[in-house]
Amino acid sequence: MTHDFDLLVIGAGSGGVRCARIAAGYGARVAIVESRHWGGTCVNLGCVPKKLMVQASEYGDLVDDSHGFGWSSTRGTHDWATMIAAKDKEITRLNGIYVSMLEKAGITLLTGHARFVDAHTVRVEASPLAPDEVPRTVTAKHIVIATGSTPVRPDIPGAELAITSDDAFHLPARPQRVVLVGSGYIGLEFAGIFAGLGSQVDLVYRQDLPLRGFDADMRTAMAEAIAVRDITQHPHTSPTRISKEGETYTVTLDNGQTLEADCVFFATGRKPKIEKLGLDQTSIAIGKHGQIKVDAGSQTTEPGVYAIGDVTDRINLTPVAIAEGHNLADRLFGKEAPREWAFDTTPKAVFFSPPLASVGLSEEEAAQHGVVDIYVTRFTPMRHTLSGRKDRKTVMKLVVQQSSQKVVGVHILGDDAPEMLQGVAVAVTAGLTKQDFDRTIGIHPTSAEELVTMRTRTRETPAVS
Ligand code: NDP
Numbered sequence: 001m002t003h004d005f006d007l008l009v010i011g012a013g014s015g016g017v018r019c020a021r022i023a024a025g026y027g028a029r030v031a032i033v034e035s036r037h038w039g040g041t042c043v044n045l046g047c048v049p050k051k052l053m054v055q056a057s058e059y060g061d062l063v064d065d066s067h068g069f070g071w072s073s074t075r076g077t078h079d080w081a082t083m084i085a086a087k088d089k090e091i092t093r094l095n096g097i098y099v100s101m102l103e104k105a106g107i108t109l110l111t112g113h114a115r116f117v118d119a120h121t122v123r124v125e126a127s128p129l130a131p132d133e134v135p136r137t138v139t140a141k142h143i144v145i146a147t148g149s150t151p152v153r154p155d156i157p158g159a160e161l162a163i164t165s166d167d168a169f170h171l172p173a174r175p176q177r178v179v180l181v182g183s184g185y186i187g188l189e190f191a192g193i194f195a196g197l198g199s200q201v202d203l204v205y206r207q208d209l210p211l212r213g214f215d216a217d218m219r220t221a222m223a224e225a226i227a228v229r230d231i232t233q234h235p236h237t238s239p240t241r242i243s244k245e246g247e248t249y250t251v252t253l254d255n256g257q258t259l260e261a262d263c264v265f266f267a268t269g270r271k272p273k274i275e276k277l278g279l280d281q282t283s284i285a286i287g288k289h290g291q292i293k294v295d296a297g298s299q300t301t302e303p304g305v306y307a308i309g310d311v312t313d314r315i316n317l318t319p320v321a322i323a324e325g326h327n328l329a330d331r332l333f334g335k336e337a338p339r340e341w342a343f344d345t346t347p348k349a350v351f352f353s354p355p356l357a358s359v360g361l362s363e364e365e366a367a368q369h370g371v372v373d374i375y376v377t378r379f380t381p382m383r384h385t386l387s388g389r390k391d392r393k394t395v396m397k398l399v400v401q402q403s404s405q406k407v408v409g410v411h412i413l414g415d416d417a418p419e420m421l422q423g424v425a426v427a428v429t430a431g432l433t434k435q436d437f438d439r440t441i442g443i444h445p446t447s448a449e450e451l452v453t454m455r456t457r458t459r460e461t462p463a464v465s
Helices: 014-025 040-045 047-069 080-104 185-197 216-228 318-333 363-369 382-387 417-429 434-439 448-452
Strands: 005-010 030-034 108-111 113-118 121-125 136-145 149-151 177-181 200-204 232-234 239-245 248-253 258-261 263-266 270-272 305-307 348-350 356-360 372-379 394-401 407-413 459-461
Touching: 005 014, 005 318, 014 030, 014 040, 014 080, 014 318, 040 047, 040 080, 047 080, 047 185, 047 382, 080 108, 136 318, 177 185, 177 248, 177 258, 185 200, 185 216, 185 348, 200 258, 216 232, 216 356, 216 363, 216 394, 216 407, 248 263, 348 417, 356 417, 363 372, 363 394, 363 407, 363 459, 394 434, 394 448, 407 417, 407 434, 417 448, 434 448
Parallel strands: 005 030, 005 136, 030 108, 136 305, 177 200, 177 263, 200 232
Antiparallel strands: 113 121, 121 136, 149 270, 239 248, 248 258, 348 356, 356 407, 372 394, 372 459, 394 407
């Protein structure tokens, strides 16, 4: 049977766009459907606008810090509307780049909501991006679902009164008092943004420390860094209800305490976006978190249909979705063997101020595989010897498998941590040893040189059986 296209991609986010472009580069006839934003979550409601807002939130402290270096400038005031307008202008520019990049690659752009009619047929209907779209039906030999994820809210009375990250990028004004629920990536990043711009922030989380799943020492260091930013932490706590009177919200916590705020923000995780996709017209299996089940090659349980990125709930990070999309296009249409991606050593970063970046195993994970040598250093970075912020510490940690001396984990909390860590991730991916780190010459004076000058082992951690 002949199809309209060799490949149809549903969702023009980071993963979908990469998959479409690589496939088109191999000569495949490709179409991509987008219902809302060209560039998807990362460009429109995630990584890009978030990072711009993190950067906006850091200028106030930088002005204060400059006094120690002889400057006499004062902070002035921050204008939220100016920041949002500048950010929106940049996002609009990026939307245009995505569209022209796809068009130049010879890809057919379809705007609207895609719904499966059968495993090789999709109906494209009106959507927010294309309210007047005339429904049309297209067929493809291969279909890739790259629809991403969407924020979830705890099921408590008044939950609808809270905002999520989808709303936070377009608030008309900065709330003076914010209650943030959740201490994962989004909770910490927005806590830092609001605190840096002058809001009073209460951070409510149900564990003893923020960032469940990260290395325990780094979680402790992050809790200290959050305290230094004057953010009030409420560990071991969950909200039980939200109410609103006038413009004031009241959050009741499960310890009986109440918090008043101008904005309540749920940063309580995301779920795969599969609603209204017509998956019941296919044999695609769904997992218990609502994710599309795939094998290591992104193949769903329906032959010819694949899924990549957050909708599969594997490693929910933009560069991973891009790698999955690239790899899939290589395998479907490429002439050479596809490259092997190192998903096991996917680096990750939380853009708090200061940020935290990690690659490889935590101490706790590494100890499951044998005895571990731990190296930890904690110091005041050079800038803060003069800025006067001696409490803004940098913490670095190497996790070394004792038997092989391989560096299996590197964790950094401190200014520029993500920039430092990307290069180190290459070393960890390559399986380099502590001796390789030791024989590497440092760059002086930097914080990063500490990574290659940690000579004395902090402790030996026994294997956990
Ligand atoms: P995370 O999964 O990172 O964190 C969710 C937080 O919400 C946790 O603290 C969790 O607590 C808490 N939580 C979940 N359900 C409830 C509940 N019912 N009541 C109270 N607390 C609850 O999710 P985020 O929303 O922060 O981010 C979503 C995903 O987006 C991330 O996992 C990541 O994949 C991606 N992302 C990546 C970024 C980056 O790379 N810098 C930036 C932003 C997002 P507990 O730990 O107890 O489960």
